Amino acid sequence: MIELRKFEIGDIDYLKLWITDERLCCQWCARNFIYPLDDLQLYKYISTLNDSHTNFAFTLVKKDDDIYPIGHIKIGNIDYEEKSAKLQFVLIGNRLFRGKGFGKDMVNLAIKYAFQYLELEELDLRVYSFNTSAINCYKTLGFKEIEYIDKSFQFNDEEIWDEIVMRLEKDKWKKERK
Numbered sequence: 320m321i322e323l324r325k326f327e328i329g330d331i332d333y334l335k336l337w338i339t340d341e342r343l344c345c346q347w348c349a350r351n352f353i354y355p356l357d358d359l360q361l362y363k364y365i366s367t368l369n370d371s372h373t374n375f376a377f378t379l380v381k382k383d384d385d386i387y388p389i390g391h392i393k394i395g396n397i398d399y400e401e402k403s404a405k406l407q408f409v410l411i412g413n414r415l416f417r418g419k420g421f422g423k424d425m426v427n428l429a430i431k432y433a434f435q436y437l438e439l440e441e442l443d444l445r446v447y448s449f450n451t452s453a454i455n456c457y458k459t460l461g462f463k464e465i466e467y468i469d470k471s472f473q474f475n476d477e478e479i480w481d482e483i484v485m486r487l488e489k490d491k492w493k494k495e496r497k
């Protein structure tokens with residue numbers, strides 16, 4: 320069994336370990352963080368969380384083993400009037416843990432937090448078009464593509480990535496769960 324708990328200062332070192340190269344860094348967060356992740360960026364990140372209730376970041380842990388985190392996820396840009404938010408920084412840290420269902424379970428927990436606890440109605444996210452495992456993960460949970468942005472992100476001199484915007488609406492999510 321797994322659960323989300325608040326992202327804490329003690330988790331910073333894991334994020335630094337998990338983001339092993341620039342490609343993964345960009346795939347994970349565009350340029351919200353610059354590779355390599357460091358204390359300065361991550362302390363700044365922590366300072367933007369939770370106090371305004373518009374950004375929540377979580378660490379995924381096993382219920383009986385809080386010591387070794389598995390993943391990270393953020394519900395950001397929360398707009399309580401529009402009842403909307405963005406799902407960001409979705410990551411299963413250790414490569415060996417990917418493709419085993421943890422990503423789907425983690426995103427599902429974040430969806431429940433957003434729709435049931437924060438009472439939001441709509442979640443959006445962005446994902447690069449080559450990121451099949453992430454896209455499958457989101458589709459399985461009910462996210463639908465609402466926009467395809469050609470050449471949205473210049474990774475380096477040779478690569479420009481296309482981006483997909485996906486959305487999950489609470490009503491549809493509730494119906495599909497029945």
Ligand SMILES: CC(C)(COP(=O)(O)OP(=O)(O)OC[C@H]1O[C@@H](n2cnc3c(N)ncnc32)[C@H](O)[C@@H]1OP(=O)(O)O)[C@@H](O)C(=O)NCCC(=O)NCCS
Pocket residue numbers: 346347348408409410411412416417418419420421422423424445446447450451452453455456457459
């Ligand atoms: C994206 C990520 C969070 C997905 O988590 P995960 O634990 O690897 O994925 P899951 O095992 O939960 O699989 C979710 C779905 O994707 C499918 N999937 C998993 N790995 C896949 C792969 N390599 N290729 C194609 N589909 C894949 C699974 O079959 C599952 O679909 P299903 O429920 O229909 O069977 C994880 O791979 C990751 O952290 N990647 C690096 C960071 C990143 O790209 N984050 C996303 C930024 S938008």
